[in-house]
Amino acid sequence: MAYIINDDCIACGTCIDECPTASITEGEIYVISPETCIDCGACADVCPTGVIAPAE
Numbered sequence: 001m002a003y004i005i006n007d008d009c010i011a012c013g014t015c016i017d018e019c020p021t022a023s024i025t026e027g028e029i030y031v032i033s034p035e036t037c038i039d040c041g042a043c044a045d046v047c048p049t050g051v052i053a054p055a056e
């Protein structure tokens with residue numbers, strides 16, 4: 001399981017420094033690597049647009 005960033009990401013960059021496993025990659029829309037995400041939720045807590053959520 002991993003957290004997922006949806007298409008409404010505004011690429012603000014707030015989440016990337018919060019990830020303890022460096023699982024977030026920047027881009028037009030930021031992306032979380034499911035191989036290394038440990039489901040800690042730190043990124044979701046700081047995202048101003050609420051576009052990060054646990055995978056179903």
Ligand code: SF4
Binds near residue numbers: 018032036040044
């Ligand atoms: S849930 Fe935690 S490990 Fe996964 S991308 Fe967010 S901050 Fe990184």
Ligand code: SF4
Binds near residue numbers: 005051
């Ligand atoms: S904090 Fe939220 S809106 Fe900002 S880059 Fe990360 S996922 Fe996108």
